Amino acid sequence: MSAFLSLENIYKTYPGQDGLVLADVNLTLAKGEIVALLGASGSGKTTLLKIVSGLESQDKGRVVLDGKILDGLPPEKRSTAMVFQKSLLFRHLTVAENINFAPRLNRAFERAELRARTSAMLELLHLEGYGRKRVTELSGGQEQRVSLGRALMTEPSLLLLDEPLSALDINLKWALLMEIRELNVRLGQTMLYVTHDQKEAAAVANRVAFLDGGRLARVARPHEFYSRPLSLAEAKFFGWENFIPCSLENGRLRSAMGEYALPGLALGAYRPGEGYYMCIRPEAAKNVGSGAWSGVVKSALPQGLGTLCEIECRGETLKLVLPARFVHHPGESVSFDLDPELFWVVPS
């Protein structure tokens, strides 16, 4: 894979703030790829995006885009465009004027071509007929579409998206995620997409870069984070629950809950005698009512199709999602099996 964008050893601190905001971040993107920068609040993902865009400068390291070193260049000279969490539309302009804002001011095209390109962009974003409207007349989703179109009109080498859908309701968010993917396929647009939502990252990105405390913990395909987390932080971020201390002895995992041989786990990567956490996904419960495991329900929180239950079992409290067709009340006994495919082990 040849690198189209290359972030090399990026370090960043803020004055008056303890510790590094970004530490030794290395990341590459191929042309036409979407990479999601994922992490909790304060993990440094927006700072990294701002460094790429030129709105912030790094203390150390360099940013190379399409063979050109961007360090020291102002944002307007970088051939990147950014879409922010807020749509940041220019309220004094119409939808069309917002969309062709940058090429119009930079006289990038002849007037007729600018008009044609604006119309094409409106069509691409399903905003035909909105060109002459004031942006104050748009809904939240339409505003974000215009913001996206305004960035795409500059034909950037790299599109930077900073949580562009986080303020939208869930249905609109998924619809726009599909559109962003579609735009990526149709235009071959390279994108760096910041989000704190792992489902959003999994839906939109070819690869996910997971930032943990300013360090790039891992870059992998989205499903690998879900099925094979490498650290406790990763496991927690990607929806794993039930972290039970364990160790590896004679090829088996030993914990307070008992000994297990997990066929899906490549134990060769783990070393005997070291501490680990056995992680169990909440969706691991099956054969409810007839399984070999049993416990007492401590609390039950309905979640639509399932009920998230805290179950006292073998000296541990497990969080498991049980099918909603079974009614579970605190204090009741419940039996179940656990799907070994939804077990995983991470270093403690």
Added chain:
Amino acid sequence: MKRARGLILAVAGIVLLFPLAPLLLWSFTTYWRWPVVWPNFDGGHWLRLIADGRILPALGNSLLLSTLITCFALALSFFPAKILGTRNFRGKRLLELLLLVPAFIPQISVVFGMQQVFMKLGLYSNFPGTLTANLVFYVPYATLLLAAVFEDYDIALEEQSRTLGVGRLKTMVFVTLPAVRSGIIVTGVFCFIGSWAVYLLNNVVASPRFHTLPGVIFPLVSVGNNSYSTIATAIIIYILPVLFLLFITSKALASAGNLTKHNIL
């Protein structure tokens, strides 16, 4: 709702403009006192004041002076106000208090000192001196007003523009200025009206060689040998430019919510 708003505007208009009606009538009469009910209309006072040779040059001086004070005050205060309104830094509150000083301290306590300094600098009783003296008061005033405007301004709009490939200057012209346009107009109007009415400062620093309209009209009003009609005519000449300015900027004044929110106005 729309009807109630119209009614309120109509009442406000009557209350504000009603006092002007007798002035306007008086300015076109020769004699209109009890028991005369129907006055003799005559435009003589207008002609006499215009022919007087002092009013028109003073009107021109005042128009030029207030316009330049407004322009300079806006230009000089724009960037400091933007920093004050959009950034947090150590000493910001102290700086805001210092900017309030010219508004708090009575002018009379400083104008005579200014007169001495301006005499030494060759700025006494001339146009540049009068302009400079006024700017000492109106630059901090405009800075405070505009800072309040910038407190409601989202600096991310500029970041957005620049990441789209638009340079600093174009961003300022096509993003920043339109976003704070109403606030700039309101600040300008207040600087113009404030400087239009300056009497003491101009009297001390500008007289005797340079005259502004208040400097000519106030003695005319206070000297007892003038009729109501002459005074009314002079006052109409004095307030007409301000009314005209308010009229052409009324839309911006109506949207000055950000200034009123911060209790600046």
